[in-house]
Amino acid sequence: MAAAPPAAEAALLLLLALLALAAVALRRGDALSLDLYDVTCPEVEAAVTAAVRQAMANDRTVAAGLLRMHFHDCFVRQGCDGSVLLDSTATVTAEKDGPPNASLHAFYVIDNAKRAVEALCPGVVSCADILALAARDAVALSGGPWWVVPVGRRDGRVSLANETTAALPGPTASFDQLKQAFHGRGLSTKDLVALSGAHTLGFAHCSSFQNRILRAQQGVAAADDPSLSPSFAAALRRACPANNTVRAAGSALDATSAAFDNTYYRMLQAGRGLLSSDEALLTHPKTRAFVALYAASQEAFFRAFTKSMLRMAGLNGGQEVRANCRRVNPS
Structure with missing residues (x-):
């Protein structure tokens, strides 16, 4: 497990969590808590951390997967309600298949954590809470900040694939599109830049950035995105040639893709941001200033990321505590 934060830092993180809870309560009327499971399921965090740690030891991509899953859960439907975890049925195509x-x-990491938690305290902890805790652990175990996760989310009963495209900004999104998506969730422009720093973890397939590099379009060669460093564009073309047939081909999102740090922002400033949506952060003076701040100070990035994660993760409108994260409870 990640080392416990120093006392002063722990007190600051607790204060941030309390402030986030107050803001969420005012905005949504939700009742998240810092001590909900202290009596009913005191070992829940240890169980989730153990599941995440074990998975990360076997697969270095797990941290990015869990963090992205949490984002995609919070941006669709009623917020962080575990709807992204539901499987499709014979009659409904779920979010995860959008x-x-x-x-x-x-x-599978959430499934494993849920089984462990259910063995300790059946019917108490929601899948949405487990996902929020797992995302925090994924960041902390990758060298990033640790924070107190307010709990008490409920799991949603509806998951629709056709809602994902409009709600989730894609890799080619412009600044205005990103701003609209974040503001629609009650998140600020500063939150947009801070949470984009999650791209310090993980990998993108060629299709996510093919628009930025030389390729054939109806027989006509298209130029590289001029905002890309020429050497970086050349490396991307080698990884993803126009005639690429390797489905797994792509590029790491930054040079330290298994470590949670501020490399993403420094690469963005150097013309080595991978996605158009990353580059979009440099097209507006306000967001460009935040990029510069976080590139210069990893501490400032970690503080901002923690605050923004608390705000995002406070969005919840579920109805139940699922026994199985992949299926709604019987009516």
């Missing part, structure tokens, strides 16, 4: 979620993975 186009923006085709590359989501590591669902």
Whole structure:
């Protein structure tokens, strides 16, 4: 497990969590708590951390998968309600099978954590809470900040693939599209830049950035995105040639893709941001200033990321505590 934060830092993180809870309560009327499971399931965090740690030891991509899964859960439907975890049925195509979620993975980690938690305290902890805790652990175990996760989310009963495309900004999103998506969730422009720092973890397939590099379009060669460093564009073309047939081909999102740090922002400033949606952060003076701040100070990035995660993860409108994260409870 990640080392416990120093006392002063722990007190600051607790204060941030309390402030986030107050803001969420005012905005949504939700009743998240810092001590909900202290009596009813005191070992829940240890169980979730153990599941995440074990999975990360076997697969270095798990951390990015869990963090992205949490984001995609919080941006669709009623917020962080575990709806992204539901499987499709014979009559309904669920969120996880929507186009923006085709590359989501590591669902088994949440399944493993849920089984462990159910063995300790059946019917108490929601899948949405487990996912929020797992995302925090994925960051902390990758060298990033640790924070107190307010709990008490409920799991949603509806998951629709056709809601994902409009709700989730894609890799080619412009600044205005990103701003609209975040503001629609009650998140600020500063939150947008801080949470984009999650791209310090993980990998993107060629299709996510093919628009930025030389390729054939109806027989006509298209130029590289001029905002890309020429050497970086050349490396991307080698990884993803125009005639690429390797489905797993792509590129790491930054040079330290298994470590949670501020490399993402420094690469963005150097013309080595991978996605168009990353580059979009440099097209507005306000967001460009935040990029510069976080590139210069990893501490400032960690503080901002923690605050923004608390705000995002406070969005919840579920109805139940699922016994199985992949299925709604019987009516």
